[in-house]
Amino acid sequence: MRMPFDHNDHYHRLLLRQLPPGCRTALDVGCGTGRFARRLAARGIVVDAVDPAAEAVAAARELTARELSTRELTAAAGAGERPRFRQADVTQVELPRGHYDFVSCLASLHHMPFDTVRALRESLAPGGVLVVLGCYPERSRTDWAWSLAAVPVNAAARVAVALAERVRGGRPAGPGAVRAPVAPPRMSYAETRREAAVLLPGCRMRRLLFWRYLLVHRAPDGAGAPGGAGGN
Template identity: 55%
Template structure:
């Protein structure tokens, strides 16, 4: 049943984007980096907001599908909205990132595939006033997760029935999945140490939202 926990929080992430007023005086457009972009759904939403998006993923297969989806969506348009993301196969832990370059860096359900300390490299790549937004996964169970079990089942059922009624095509290719190994407590401890001033908020569906504002 194709209910996607990460897609469910796209609107929440978009509400945490830096205010456009900070960038109005720039000669170039606002820049975004989407890490672990998968087939590019959130990267395309950033592009639709006017960002110049670099979308990275270590899987050649999912990058190929992201490009194919973008090409299919661009048919009939004079040009992709916002210029379209620039998809590239890359491992962010082994890739040089331009310092102080990005107005927003997003990381959806991919940080647990790499050392948590990678957030310090991402912080260095943020422009002044930029934001780091991590929709992450944590290990273990909390009391709040008990609520997520029936909510998850209900959401999956609704999506499944809706797709059957619409005759929806197959869901897009999914990137490799890895179980997280850090608890929510560990994540909060490390975030406070590595990203002073950051906030970690627990969400439903075994997710958390880490926000960091590079206003210093």
């Protein structure tokens, strides 16, 4: 039986802490069923959310309509509007330049060429932030060490979430059960850091548990000089 613990959802709070002050517009790339897009909209942000999978976009729209009655999205509706979901391959569309205050990619960048970040970077408004919650394969001893550390934590979290769901009566069947297409990541953590340093000057990157990394790039706002990819 598949446990309901989601590695990407686990890091939503971390990603939301990267929002720039006064954030008004956001783009969520590879939005899936729209969970993170809805959390952005709940803060009064106007959100464009794109995904190439028609089934995921349909589920995102349905789930958003269902949840409009909840406190979270009722507040968002009063401050702005629901996320604008669109079926699209971000590598095949022209993004508006200098438009978004925040761009997010949650476990989606490895489904496209890494240099797609160039277009995402150019879509940022001055002072805007691009965040990537990425995946990487185990290639080095450090990679394997982080994987070994994640295994017991992952098992405990899955059991805890499964028990909590059972107490609440389980998750209802519906669009939330849609599974997005899965592809294994190909670029190693080290390769990603090297490419990011070139394409996203001044970015910061660090490992996370659960086979993820966090990459954060802040667009220039007239202050500071670009540097290389930091982190470890």
